[in-house]
Amino acid sequence: MxxxxxxxxxxxxxxxxxxxxxxxxxxxxxxxxxxxxxxxxxxxxxxxxxxxxxxxxxxxxxxxxxxxxxxxxxxxxxxxxxxxxxxxxxxxxxxxxxxxxxxxxxxxxxxxxxxxxxxxxxxxxxxxxxxxxxxxxxxxxxxxxxxxxxxxxxxxxxxxxxxxxxxxxxxxxxxxxxxxxxxxxxxxxxxxxxxxxxxxxxxxxxxxxxxxxxxxVELKKSVGQFAVECLGRYDVPRQFFPARAEAIEAGRDLCTDVVVRDVTLEDVFISLTGERIEG
Ligand SMILES: Nc1ncnc2c1ncn2[C@@H]1O[C@H](COP(=O)(O)OP(=O)(O)O)[C@@H](O)[C@H]1O
Ligand SMILES: [Mg+2]
CATH class of the missing domain: 3.40.50.300 (P-loop containing nucleotide triphosphate hydrolases)
Structure with missing residues (x-):
């Protein structure tokens, strides 16, 4: 159309x-x-x-x-x-x-x-x-x-x-x-x-x-299924992993306030451009 x-x-x-x-x-x-x-x-x-x-x-x-x-x-x-x-x-x-x-x-x-x-x-x-x-x-x-x-x-x-x-x-x-x-x-x-x-x-x-x-779903898969992020720490880049166990493992060594969550389309944008979408 x-x-x-x-x-x-x-x-x-x-x-x-x-x-x-x-x-x-x-x-x-x-x-x-x-x-x-x-x-x-x-x-x-x-x-x-x-x-x-x-x-x-x-x-x-x-x-x-x-x-x-x-x-x-x-x-x-x-x-x-x-x-x-x-x-x-x-x-x-x-x-x-x-x-x-x-x-x-x-x-x-x-x-x-x-x-x-x-x-x-x-x-x-x-x-x-x-x-x-x-x-x-x-x-x-x-x-x-x-x-x-x-x-x-x-x-x-x-x-x-x-x-x-x-x-x-x-x-x-x-x-x-x-x-x-x-x-x-x-x-x-x-x-x-x-x-x-x-x-x-x-x-x-x-x-x-x-x-x-x-x-x-495919866009998100291209980045990885799970994101690891440090709360309040913009100096630590987000990391992405295909499996939750791996993400949790990596998060352990990263910082104290760590979040493991599903990947979003914003993560896709960030991984492609290094910038955020919403201002
Ligand atoms: N009539 C116009 N004259 C000059 N620049 C324009 C005009 N309309 C849009 N732009 C510029 O083109 C770019 C894309 O704008 P726009 O299509 O409105 O973006 P979006 O809708 O994604 O926010 C922007 O840099 C905007 O400033
Ligand atoms: Mg517009």
């Missing part, structure tokens, strides 16, 4: 996205994981036809992003990183407005609004102006808006940024039910746990490039 080949975007001399290639199958949840500035949003903006690539190519839903941007736009839903809802309008009015832009028929808009407000748990807030909604509710409304015209492919740019754990889990639940309905989803995040919990495959990005791409 999504294919990119050497997709590249330069802003002047800055290579925001450099030769990025991947493909996403129908019904797959594909994640772009990386720190701020890695090029995730720029990649999404090119795939959603908001930004022209400097070079390379991409297609979404079978349509080429350069040759057939209208075809792309009809097949996709976009949930942007910034909350660009109209806060003076109610939930229903925001969805209604979007449905009209998408040229949906009146009866279809009305029934779809009911269906989606139910789906995102905002039925009781239907006639409430967006300015009175919590951050988590606004995010859910943004997702509903992206789904109005029943897109086969949905792009979500950092859909849980700044949310508390409970609000975040609600959004994860929505992503999971979309996946069960066969929707293809490309999601960006700088939250390690989110990529691990939601994504079938994850591309780890750093300074415009994909530095690793696989299923989370």
């Amino acid at each position: 999504i294919t990119t080949s050497n997709l590249t975007k330069y802003f002047g001399a800055l290579g925001a996205v450099q030769s990025v290639s991947f493909s996403v199958g129908k019904g797959e949840v594909f994640g772009l994981l990386g720190p701020n500035g890695a090029g995730k949003t720029t990649t999404i903006r090119m795939l959603t036809t908001l930004l022209a690539p400097s070079s390379g190519s991409a297609s979404v839903g079978g349509y080429d992003v350069i040759a057939d941007p209208l075809g792309v736009k009809r097949s996709i839903g976009v949930v942007p990183q910034t909350l660009n809802l109209d806060i003076d309008l109610t939930c229903a009015e925001n969805l209604e407005y979007h449905g009209r832009l998408q040229r949906m028929k009146r009866e279809d808009r009305t029934s779809r609004i009911e269906e989606l407000l139910h789906f995102v748990g905002l039925r009781e807030k239907k006639d409430m102006p967006v300015e009175h909604l919590s951050g988590g509710m606004r995010r859910r409304l943004l997702i509903a808006r992206g789904l109005m015209h029943r897109p086969a492919v949905v792009f979500m740019d950092e859909p849980t940024v700044g949310l508390d754990p409970q609000a975040r889990r609600m959004i994860w639940g929505l992503v999971e039910s979309l996946k069960r309905n066969g929707i293809t989803i490309l999601i960006t995040t700088h939250y390690i746990e989110e990529a691990d919990a939601l994504c079938d495959r994850v591309a780890i990005m750093r300074t415009g490039k994909i530095i690793a791409l696989d299923r989370p």
Whole structure:
């Protein structure tokens, strides 16, 4: 449903996205994981036809992003990183407005609004102006808006940024039910746990490039299954081991406050770059 080949975007001399290639199958949840500035949003903006690539190519839903941007736009839903809802309008009015832009028929808009407000748990807030909604509710409304015209492919740019754990889990639940309905989803995040919990495959990005791409379990296996870490000792590098017994053994000699735990996607990032993802 999504294919990119050497997709590249330069802003002047800055290579925001450099030769990025991947493909996403129908019904797959594909994640772009990386720190701020890695090029995730720029990649999404090119795939959603908001930004022209400097070079390379991409297609979404079978349509080429350069040759057939209208075809792309009809097949996709976009949930942007910034909350660009109209806060003076109610939930229903925001969805209604979007449905009209998408040229949906009146009866279809009305029934779809009911269906989606139910789906995102905002039925009781239907006639409430967006300015009175919590951050988590606004995010859910943004997702509903992206789904109005029943897109086969949905792009979500950092859909849980700044949310508390409970609000975040609600959004994860929505992503999971979309996946069960066969929707293809490309999601960006700088939250390690989110990529691990939601994504079938994850591309780890750093300074415009994909530095690793696989299923989370395989990415973690490539580092080792168990991490050994010294609490409060940033001078002692983390170590990784395939077996718990080995990890415990190594930890014994390392320091007093030692932790042996499962490897995370952050460990994968650290072992590839020497840096942490979350700031
Ligand atoms: N319109 C723009 N003009 C100039 N530089 C930009 C623009 N948009 C993004 N960038 C730069 O491109 C890089 C990637 O940004 P972005 O795609 O937003 O990263 P991410 O979404 O992973 O945080 C950053 O260095 C950012 O400052
Ligand atoms: Mg971004």
